Amino acid sequence: MDFNIKTMAEYAAEGKSPEVLFWVGCAGSFDDRAKKITKAFCKILNKIGVEFAVLGQEESCTGDPAKRAGNEFVFQMMALTNIEVLNAYEVKKIVTACPHCFNTLKNEYPSLGGNFEVVHHTQFLKKLMEEGRLKIEGGAFKGKKITFHDPCYLGRANDEYEAPRMLLEKLDAELVEMKRCKTNGLCCGAGGAQMFKEPEKGNKDINVERTEEALSFEPKIIATGCPFCNTMMTDGVKHFNKNTEVEVKDIVELLAEAEDL
């Protein structure tokens, strides 16, 4: 299926504004694995006819990794630039598939002058489902074991545990919870700018610890809701040589698959 991707600039040129701005994020734009998540999400939006736009070249990093590494200068430079762009387009609503972008846009931009309604893609799709715009038939996953890894920046950081689970339930799969889930979820090891450096010395890597826990349930699929978690868990699965048996997939990828998109 072909995409239909329009930028904010194109909408503006037509004198229109979309229902929602899709904030793609750096991982979603550049990381080969995460790009698949981006595309899956766009396919779903296209299919149900949600009018959305991306910023494209006008998008910058939200500044999250710089901020959490401790560099407030670089963070605010990004934030203030982004806010200027967003405000110029009079953006009201933003959806993003990255919990780090989500958190930063939602919580840290307002006091810098960026006030938007920001939702995570799972929250957005949940809403669409409740409104009857999105319908999922779960046939493809019937009876398959799926476990969901809570992203820290969606879960503990913003108290959203239900939206991803509600979508997964629609797949008709067998959802198993890890012992460390929801408020007790264990980090994948990527947050706080850890993604961009070698871990400090220890007994093992955090993603290995986390994947071990997930694999102990012998799931067919480890579901994620964050491109960084996705990478970490994928690496973890490879570490245990299970990559032929167990898939790591973002929730939107599963939904797109269920719909055969």
Added chain:
Amino acid sequence: MQYIDNIIFLILLVAGFGLFAKSLSKIYRNIRLGREINRSDHKAERWETMARVAMGQSKMVKRPVAGILHLFVYVGFVIINIELVEIIVDGIFGTHRFLSSIFGHSFYNFFTATLEILALLVIIGVVVFFIRRNFYGVKRLTMKELFGWPKHDANWILIIEFALMMAFFKMNTADWVLQQRGLLPEHGSFPISSTFLAPIFNNFSDSVLFFTEKAAWWFHFAGILFFMNYLYYSKHLHIILAFPSTWFANLNKKGKFNNLESVTKEIKLMMDPNADPYAAPAEGAEADVPSKFGAEDVFDLNQVQLLNAYSCTECGRCTSVCPANITGKKLSPRLILMKTRDRLEEVGRNIDKNGKFVDDGKKLLNDYVTKEELWACTTCNACTEACPILLDPLSIIFEMRRFLVMEQSAAPQELNLMMTNVENNAAPWQYNQADRLNWAND
């Protein structure tokens, strides 16, 4: 000479409370060494949080065994306080079981019986805690970072509580037996003492019983004063400071980290093409620019963070869920708070000695907390979620990272690369911003 008891009592009372007030004022002074922070918004929500978390111990139920035992011991602490009222009046005026004259017969019976049952629960709680801590091996309670004072401290308090409760029972039993013999007026009901200890006490002579009752009463009183003054040297300060700590807790979403205002101003100036970069700062503008970014020492932390350091129970719930710690890295959020408190105490002693702080060549960063610990944090907030009294070790870690990066440019090399990329390419990787939409055509 007949007032000698009352006089000794008064002297002890004043000295005990006086010393305690002195310790508290020292803590207050030390906390005020930190930066001011405004946490006086949402008062209703703050009171509610404090009532629920500190008084109602709502976060303790997550671990039911520890939770229920802790509740016993906590209730015991409350008893001690109610008891204290009666003890003080009796002690000053030489009365006996003063509250009975106010409560009336049946209510006083009910009151004393309740206290006895609670005291028994305390004893159960304390004994199980002692076993758990010393023989049973709950990991977070037996970690290396607790060796030395923290471990002794925990045990001491259990022993003191045990002794206090035993004194309480001895006093009641002696009293009850004397009441049965018609030698003391009948006040109160003592279900535990009269059933379990009375059979032994029945064999004692009147004078031994009178002596035991008095001795236990004095022990109980002196014990409470001791306990109170011991708090300052102990993690058990949390029985007091859990209240302000929960009241001043961060009410924002956990993912929301503060934005430094001074930085905003500077960047806005940079971005504003009309701004004159050489213009002198406006009058008074200098004052609200902090002297440095982030935290290097306790003075750079805010007052709530310092209050947190004094409030920490060293229970290790934070450390036991920290992904870095679980996987063997040096970081332990509990230890971050313990070290912050140690450093703050050191600074306090320095001030006591010199009248003001004289540079001792040490800093919280590096001398207490190492970079290796700081860089291991994933900012996942597991620690802040786990803390039963809403402390925030992560915020301290984060402030110290800020110092490392913004004041010392001392980030790991890979992070420097990432930050340069963000700055130059608007992405943490070395891709061109112009390629941001390439995925759509792949």
